[in-house]
Amino acid sequence: MTSSARLDDATRRELLNTMLLIRTYEEAILREYHADKLPGFDIGAGLVPGEMHLAAGHEPVAAGVCAHLTRDDALTGTHRPHHIAIAHGVDLRAMTAEIFGRETGLGRGRGGHMHLFDPATHFSCSGIIAEGLPPALGQAFAFRQRGSDRIAVAVTGEGAANQGAFHESLNLAALWKLPVVFVVEDNEWAISVPRAASTSIPSNADRAAAYGMPGIRVEGNDVEGVYRAAEEAVARARAGGGPSLIEVHTLRLWGHFEGDAQGYRSDLEGVPGRDPIPTYQVRLIADGVVSDGDVDVMRASAAERVEDAIEYAKSSPTPDPHHALDYVFAEGAHA
Structure with missing residues (x-):
């Protein structure tokens, strides 16, 4: 069982700081994404064309889990990846340039926001539902074969837990006792389908x-609850104890994608009141861990980093259409 002792103040401050950075980033991407898609919403227009899936409300998952990972650990995500990428230390400039489709991006602008790959932090994500679980097993297997204590973490959504890849991955991870942690983000909605209508338990x-x-299962979108659950699961994996599963009851503050009218949601009116960041902020202020001034400094620092990344992306060159297939396929002679 996880410990009930209160986390130390430095850890609690860092959890809040990480969540504020993530939210500041998502708000900036939201602003830039919609800036040139009006007056009529055109998903193909603007500096950031295509779909956009933002993770406002999911910050406790990213902050609580990634607090226990190193850059040498592997992390796989979903089509809603920015929060865990940021918490895992993916470079903000390179990630933002990729989202904007620029040559300086993680994938030289070829992948976009749903296909972020960062060898420096062993981070990857995919737009295919449950696709990140099997690669996490491969990484975990490789880590064990090399005799290291590195682990892999696979983050997915509650809708993906009904996919075959989810069950196949859990089975193989347990059978081979792999150093992997599975994290399910239950935000209650698999696109427009409520969990109760799609999942039997x-x-x-x-x-x-x-x-x-x-x-x-961690209830209440509680970052400290996530932190404690992840601490135990990560320690188990590093020690050779095998895989664990953590489900977090989290919250999707905004639509499944930008432009989603969310006519299927009956809970929208009460959603803002469940925002985990002001809730945690008030809690830390009441406990004397931070002051209003401390939070202001955190927000200012986050804004500075995020706006720097946005400007870097905007000023970076777009890929030359004549070289569209470069960096897509492996090049060189083959026997």
């Missing part, structure tokens, strides 16, 4: 027992 954490691994 209230908690995907209960599915862990069927594969012989520990499973825990």
Whole structure:
């Protein structure tokens, strides 16, 4: 069981700081994405064309899990990836340039926001549902074969927990006792389908027992609860104890994608009141961990970093159409 002792003040401040940086980033991407798509919303227009899936409300998952990872650990994400990428230390400038489709991006502008790959931090994501789980197993297997204590973490959504790849991955990870942690973000909506209409049990954490691994569900979008659950799961994986499953009941503050009218949601009116950042901020101020001034400094620092990344992306060159296939396929002679 996880400890009930209060986290130290430095850790709590850093959790809030990480969440504020993520939210500041997502708000800036939201601003830039919509700036030139009006008056009529055109998904193909503007500096950032195509779909955009933002993670406002999911910050506790990223902050709580990634606090226990190093740059040498692997992390795979979904089509909603910015929060965990930021918390894992992916370079803000290179990630933003990729989102803007620029040559200085992580994938030289070829992948966009749903296909971020960063070898420096072993981070990757995909627009395919549950696609990140099998690669995490491969990374975990490689880490173990090399005799290291590195681990892999696969983050996915509650809708993906009904995909075959989810169950196949849990089964193989348990069978081979791989150093991997599975994290399910339950924001209650798989696009427009509520969890209760798609999943036969209230908690995907209960599915862990069927594969012989520990499973825990963190309620209330509580960053400290996520931190404690991840601490135990990561330690177990590093020590050779095998995989674990963590499900976090989190919140999607905005639409499934930008432009989503969300007519299917009956809970929208009460969503702002469930925002995890002001909730945690008030909690830390009441405990004397931070002051209003401290939070202002955190926000200012986050804004400076984010706006620097935005300006870097905007000033970076777009890929030359004549070289559109460069860096897409492997090049060189083959026997």
